[in-house]
Amino acid sequence: MSNTESFEYGYVYHIYTHANGKDLIFREDENYKYFLSKLLKYIIPIAEIYVYCLMPNHFHLLIRFKDSDQVSNEDEHKYLMRQFSNLLNGYAKAYNKKYNRKGSLFLDFLRRKRVDDEKYLIKLLHYIHNNPVNHGFVENINEWKYSSYHSYINFTKESKIEREEMMQYFETIKDFVEYHKSNVEYDFLTIE
Template identity: 60%
Template sequence: MINTENFEFEGTYHIFSHVNGTEVIFREPSNYQFFLKKVEKYILPIAYIYAYCLLPNHFHLLLRFKNFDDVNSENEHQFLMKHFGNLLNAYAKAYNKKYNRKGALFLNAIKRKKISDEKYLLKVLHYIHNNPINHGLVNKIDQWKHSSYNSYLNSEKESKLNRKEIMRYFDSVEIFRNYHKSTIEYDFLNFE
């Protein structure tokens, strides 16, 4: 079951949200880029992003929150959630205006699962990057342009991702690539 525990500073989380109903949240390539710009604006100031995957009807983020000494620890969750609320609201308002639609775009609030250990972190990383294959959108992981996977393969290219933190688990890009090609059971992730 998805954990609805409060966000904590310096906690690592798998975060995701789904479209409300049967619509899509990304209709065209510019939508994906616009969403990433909003992530950069609202989430990068509060978190290190390790991985992401944007699909037509949902998205995934793998991140670790920064520490904010000037925020009361009792308000950590509200402080961090406010940034996600701003992200989803800003995207939904622009999307609704562009496509002349009304109403909620995202299904409820974001879902989240705290990452408890290194093994779980790497399985979530694998899951997020393989999501386009799992949903039948592409045949090969590097064919999907709206995830962080290719950024890891092109490490010379500048990125807003915290690739260094993830790559310390892999001795080379080739090992990273082979890990993503391996088969992993996801039943333990329990995303209901």
């Protein structure tokens, strides 16, 4: 399904993956912070990050690949995938070493779906930020530390999140917050 779509420069993608089996990707605060540092190292050079949420056993990203003429069209998917491979493999190696474990940490493929529709884009913003609430980890979206939600509501603070793109759909931060409190039907996807 969506894990066969090729990455292309200039397009927005919803990217997500799960831990292998019943494993956790993140066990403690340090894990989340280390993953975010790897995200900055490998993904920020090639993409604008609009939204992210890191959960104990999976994560979601909403990104737009930056335009580039460094790589030919037939090689752009491989080049962009290599950056994600470097991110996931680098994190998994450090995680396995820290917790004295062996084997694959992530599922063997990176799920991805190109986002071509504005309504879908806005629903994904809601879905990704509300993921910790929907999975029962917190009751209130404000309680989850490992998402881009706080970057948006603290808009005056500097951030690596490309917030302007998503904020164009809201007149104020208050509107943004109210949208996240509203009930939105996720009729467009079935994600675990």
